Amino acid sequence: MAVSPPVVPTEDDPRVNDRFLRRVAGDDGDVTLVGVVHDHPASVARVELVLESVRPDALALELPPAAVSLYRAYARDGTTRLGGEMSAAIRAAPDADVVGIDAPNWSFLRRLVVRLVADRVPPTTARRLVSSVGGATRQAVTCRLAATLTNATSVTVTCDEPIEYAVDRTDSPARQAEHEHGHVTAVQSLLANADGGPMSYRDELRERCMVDRLESLREGGSVVAVVGVDHLDAIEAGLER
Numbered sequence: 325m326a327v328s329p330p331v332v333p334t335e336d337d338p339r340v341n342d343r344f345l346r347r348v349a350g351d352d353g354d355v356t357l358v359g360v361v362h363d364h365p366a367s368v369a370r371v372e373l374v375l376e377s378v379r380p381d382a383l384a385l386e387l388p389p390a391a392v393s394l395y396r397a398y399a400r401d402g403t404t405r406l407g408g409e410m411s412a413a414i415r416a417a418p419d420a421d422v423v424g425i426d427a428p429n430w431s432f433l434r435r436l437v438v439r440l441v442a443d444r445v446p447p448t449t450a451r452r453l454v455s456s457v458g459g460a461t462r463q464a465v466t467c468r469l470a471a472t473l474t475n476a477t478s479v480t481v482t483c484d485e486p487i488e489y490a491v492d493r494t495d496s497p498a499r500q501a502e503h504e505h506g507h508v509t510a511v512q513s514l515l516a517n518a519d520g521g522p523m524s525y526r527d528e529l530r531e532r533c534m535v536d537r538l539e540s541l542r543e544g545g546s547v548v549a550v551v552g553v554d555h556l557d558a559i560e561a562g563l564e565r
Contacts, residue, residue: 338501339366340373343508344553348563353381353542355563359553361507363408363487366500371409371550375416381545383420384538385410386552392424405486413550425537425549427526432533508553515554531555535562 344359344367358374360367375383387395387410398407399414407414414422427433491503534551538559541547551559 337369337373338498339370339504341501343505344370344556345374346556346560348560350542350563353544353546355538355542355547355549356380357556357560358413358548358550359556360409360550361504361553363405364489364500364504364507365491365493365495366497366504367409368412368493369497369500371413372416375413375548378546378548380417380420380548382541382547383413383417383422384425384534384541384547384549385413385422386426386534386550386555387424388426389424389429392422396422408486409550413548417548420548421544423537423541425534425541427530427533429533431536432529435529435533512554527555528558531558531562535559538563 346357346359348355348357356374356378358371360371385392385395395407395410396414398411489503489507491500493500495503534549534555538547538549549559
């Protein structure tokens, strides 16, 4: 499977570059991967710039399916920064089929059970994994309830507050890109020196499930996927197999 050139000229804006943007070509449809840092102004701008150039059939978001309706509500409210790059993507792709591809979902839970049994995972590790999945499931259900209330009333119900950085949308593209680059480098350095343990195990399963969902979506045409930058390499490699 060949990798196509970038869909947005990288020299036009420093926030759009090969570190954060990939395109994997396929027989049915291309998948454009947009790596993001949650709520970072450079990431929000990157998503908007890509979707100005690409009009995908499907917009895949690193969100649980149950949370998508809340981010749709955020996207409809043009006065709020809630939802960061995810709600910005929904606003920028009004004609795309919006799909949440992250766990928790049934595919992830099935894979988790099979792996826990096949790998004979120690009970302590299994308990930590189950606890983590339980927390993510509660968060997804909370998002669904918040969306229901938001859609039924005139009040926007929030599940979390936007992350604040030392830059914002008023800073120059170069300043935003510089800050984001430094932030990602620092975080990845910390992760490289840390023992991922059960969370690495969980994230590997999440990435496999996201690849499977993207493979399914590309059968219907072109896809733009907005995912955390830390998942970008693994998802790209999975799609190239």
